[in-house]
Amino acid sequence: MAKKAKLNAKNTVSPEEKINRLKRKIERERKARATAEAVIEEQSRRIHIANEELSRSNTEMELKNEELASTMTKLTSVELQRKATTITLGVAVVLFVISEFAVEPVLEREIANSAALVMSKIAILGLLLPTEIIVSRLLERQVTNVDSINEEMYLNLLLSAYEDGIITDMERTILDSSRRQLGLSKRVAQELEAKLQATT
Amino acid sequence: MKGIVFREFIDMVESTFGEDVSDGIIESSDLPSGGSYTAVGTYSHTELVTLVVALSEAIDVPVPVLVHAFGKYLFGRFHALFPVFFEGHDDSFSFLCTIHDVVHVEVLKLYPDAGLPDFVATMSDDGKTLFFEYHSHRHFSDLAHGLMDGAFEHWKETVDIQITDRSTDDKQVILFTCTKE
Structure with a gap:
């Protein structure tokens, strides 16, 4: 319990008392300032630690993103390669059927010399292989067109970021980081964003 | 505090x-x-x-009178210092309903260690009565009362307040039934 402060009893305050009161006030303000500075220092330290933690998490996230992008590209590539193999096999079967049932009977009818016949068959087989290789390459070219896959991934990220209508500083940092990881140029990223903004 | x-x-x-x-x-x-x-x-x-x-x-x-007066004074100061919390409110009831879920949430963002009282605000269907319940271990319901009076004065409203003490051994619980006249 505070001691009773006999304050109003004094009608007049001597200059010396006034000076002492002001000195006490200054001292309290000085202490308050020191406390405020200590609080600010403590908060700055916490912010610094939080920033470091955030930066570490961001780096980890970038690595994970990179791994994810790479895995997705590989998966897509494997899927398309499987399709390419199936189509190539189909082409080979068609060519085999044509060769076996359309070309070979004609050759056997027209070429009496058995050596020449064998040579002709080998020649046909020789033609089949490059055809298969060309078809396979054409399909693989589609497979290796990862740019469109990466653009689509970046577009998905943009869609998530724009979900609430605005892009925060944190989202912008993540987008920039993802753009670099996906190997997209700034121009392409800007075009994609402009396209998205136009549609929303 | x-x-x-x-x-x-x-x-x-x-x-x-x-x-x-x-x-x-x-x-x-x-x-x-x-x-x-x-x-x-x-x-x-x-x-x-x-x-x-x-x-x-x-x-x-008396102490309760001083605490109540301080509450009224504090409302004016909060209004001057943090006008953003008062924007968009046409009357005191609308503002008081946001204290717990809006104002205190923002205060805690700035000062996570702030020990704030709990307020439960419920409005009657006709909007004329506000049931404002104060919960705290600090027993500053007079301060809350003063803040509320400050709000009524700010919006130039005449409000009748009935006080019901629902305190328990360890916590002060005061229900302010505020009715606009």
Whole structure:
């Protein structure tokens, strides 16, 4: 319990008392300032630690993103390669059927010399292989067109970021980081964003 | 309790009763902080109780009256310092309903260690009665009452307040039934 402060009893305050009161006030303000500075220092330290933690998490996230992008590209590539193999096999079967049932009977009818016949068959087989290789390459070219896959991934990220209508500083940092990881140029990223903004 | 409340209390005492009174109550009270308060600091609420009691003894005004008056003063100061919380409110009831879920949430973002009272606000269907329940271990319902009166004065409303004490052994629970006239 505070001691009773006999304050109003004094009608007049001597200059010396006034000076002492002001000195006490200054001292309290000085202490308050020191406390405020200590609080600010403590908060700055916490912010610094939080920033470091955030930066570490961001780096980890970038690595994970990179791994994810790479895995997705590989998966897509494997899927398309499987399709390419199936189509190539189909082409080979068609060519085999044509060769076996359309070309070979004609050759056997027209070429009496058995050596020449064998040579002709080998020649046909020789033609089949490059055809298969060309078809396979054409399909693989589609497979290796990862740019469109990466653009689509970046577009998905943009869609998530724009979900609430605005892009925060944190989202912008993540987008920039993802753009670099996906190997997209700034121009392409800007075009994609402009396209998205136009549609929303 | 956040230092801003102490700063405002000292400022109120200084502006109302003079620097001699404010200096006197600080010097006559045995305060752990020594009466040096900063708005960003956190201090024990018992220091405020000590200061109010000292002021009460110094000017011979009952403690609940002083705490209530401080609440009204504090409302005006909060309005001046944090106008953003008052924007978009046409009346006191609308504002009081946001204290717990909006104002206190924002305060905690800035000061996670702030020990805030709980308020449960319920409006009647016709919008004329507000049931405002104060929950706290600090027993500052008079301060809440003063803040509410400050709000009614700010929006120039005449409101009748009925007080129902629902306190338990360890917690003060006061229901303010506010009816607009």
